[in-house]
Every structure is written in structure tokens, then in C-alpha cells.
Amino acid sequence: MxxxxxxxxxxxxxxxxxxxxxxxxxxxxxxxxxxxxxxxxxxxxxxxxxxxxxxxxxxxxxxxxxxxxxxxxxxxxxxxxxxxxxxxxxxxxxLPSKIILAPPEDTIEIPINKAIEHYTDFDRNKLVKVQEVNAPSVNTFEN
CATH class of the missing domain: 3.30.420.10 (Ribonuclease H-like superfamily/Ribonuclease H)
Structure with a gap:
């Protein structure tokens, strides 16, 4: 019961x-x-x-x-x-309390080709933003 x-x-x-x-x-x-x-x-x-x-x-x-x-x-x-x-x-x-992910060593660049001409402005802007995010960051130190 x-x-x-x-x-x-x-x-x-x-x-x-x-x-x-x-x-x-x-x-x-x-x-x-x-x-x-x-x-x-x-x-x-x-x-x-x-x-x-x-x-x-x-x-x-x-x-x-x-x-x-x-x-x-x-x-x-x-x-x-x-x-x-x-x-x-x-x-x-x-598990550790914090997991730190390292940035990827190689980034893939997505080429903008002629097909982008057929994209809408919205899609074209999205693609450009994705490429900017995926672009390798460059740290410059000036003395």
C-alpha cells in the first residue's frame, strides 16, 4: 500500500x-x-x-x-x-566550477562570391556580420 x-x-x-x-x-x-x-x-x-x-x-x-x-x-x-x-x-x-573554451586556432573564411548579389540587403548584412565574427582577431601592441 x-x-x-x-x-x-x-x-x-x-x-x-x-x-x-x-x-x-x-x-x-x-x-x-x-x-x-x-x-x-x-x-x-x-x-x-x-x-x-x-x-x-x-x-x-x-x-x-x-x-x-x-x-x-x-x-x-x-x-x-x-x-x-x-x-x-x-x-x-x-566537474570544475568553470570551463574556459579556447578560441579556435583556424577560422574559416567564407568567400563572398557573385551569389551574394542575389541576396536581400538583410541577408547580405547577416553574411557580412558572420564573416566579421569569424574573422581572426588581430591584437596589435604599439609601443
């Missing part, structure tokens, strides 16, 4: 939803997130052996109060979220 919270009125009122982990169908909803109410509901199902839940201590404590022998597992959403968060941190730790 899966236990999670849901918003009755966002940021104001929340409840708890119980979902069958096999059929993915809602078993029940209770309009409370208190440990006592959730534990009381769980006690109605003494045959439960596994509960999938998020990391909230509220649900952890409710499950323990209802039956300390129930095995807790992380729900799929939070498992994947935590995995991607840890992977992102690990990858960021391996």
Missing part, C-alpha cells in the same frame, strides 16, 4: 490518501494528516506488511505506531527525485 498527502485546499488544508500499490487504485482518503488518525486507519488493516511512503516523519511515525513490523519503502517519485539529486551533486563535484 502507498500513503501520501494531498491538498484539500492548497497551502491550507491537507489529507492523506491510501493507494493500492498493485492496482494503483485509491483505497481510501482521510481528511487528516495527524499521526493518530493515520495510525488508527492503518490498524484497521493488520495484514499490511509493506508501506510505500515519502520521507515525511509523520507517516513514518504513524506506520510504526500502527504496526512496528511493517516494512517501509520509498515511493517511486521520491526515490527517483533523491537519486537524480544525488547524481547531480556527484557530477557537479567531479
Amino acid at each position: 502507498c500513503i501520501d498527502d494531498f491538498a484539500l485546499c492548497r497551502r491550507v488544508d491537507y489529507g492523506t490518501i491510501m493507494v493500492d500499490s498493485q492496482s494503483h487504485k485509491i483505497i481510501d482518503k482521510i481528511h487528516s494528516r495527524t499521526i493518530d488518525d493515520v495510525a488508527a486507519w492503518l490498524k484497521l488493516y493488520p495484514h499490511l506488511t509493506i508501506v510505500s511512503r515519502d520521507g515525511a516523519t509523520l507517516y513514518k511515525n504513524a506506520v510504526i505506531e500502527a504496526n512496528p513490523n511493517i516494512q517501509h519503502v520509498s515511493d517511486r517519485f521520491h526515490l527517483l527525485k533523491n537519486l537524480t539529486d544525488y547524481a547531480k551533486k556527484a557530477i557537479q563535484g567531479l
Whole structure:
């Protein structure tokens, strides 16, 4: 079985939803997130052996109060979220904080040929700007 919270009125009122982990169908909803109410509901199902839940201590404590022998597992959403968060941190730790790209050693000059005569003024100006950007920069130092 899966236990999670849901918003009755966002940021104001929340409840708890119980979902069958096999059929993915809602078993029940209770309009409370208190440990006592959730534990009381769980006690109605003494045959439960596994509960999938998020990391909230509220649900952890409710499950323990209802039956300390129930095995807790992380729900799929939070498992994947935590995995991607840890992977992102690990990858960021391996990479330098700044990567500096060197300018290309060889630049390709695009020749302006007779075909440019058929370009519109807009396209001709774009081509000239591209050539200016791609032109090798010349640093001159005068004494």
C-alpha cells in the first residue's frame, strides 16, 4: 500500500490518501494528516506488511505506531527525485566550477562570391556580420 498527502485546499488544508500499490487504485482518503488518525486507519488493516511512503516523519511515525513490523519503502517519485539529486551533486563535484573554451586556432573564411548579389540587403548584412565574427582577431601592441 502507498500513503501520501494531498491538498484539500492548497497551502491550507491537507489529507492523506491510501493507494493500492498493485492496482494503483485509491483505497481510501482521510481528511487528516495527524499521526493518530493515520495510525488508527492503518490498524484497521493488520495484514499490511509493506508501506510505500515519502520521507515525511509523520507517516513514518504513524506506520510504526500502527504496526512496528511493517516494512517501509520509498515511493517511486521520491526515490527517483533523491537519486537524480544525488547524481547531480556527484557530477557537479567531479566537474570544475568553470570551463574556459579556447578560441579556435583556424577560422574559416567564407568567400563572398557573385551569389551574394542575389541576396536581400538583410541577408547580405547577416553574411557580412558572420564573416566579421569569424574573422581572426588581430591584437596589435604599439609601443
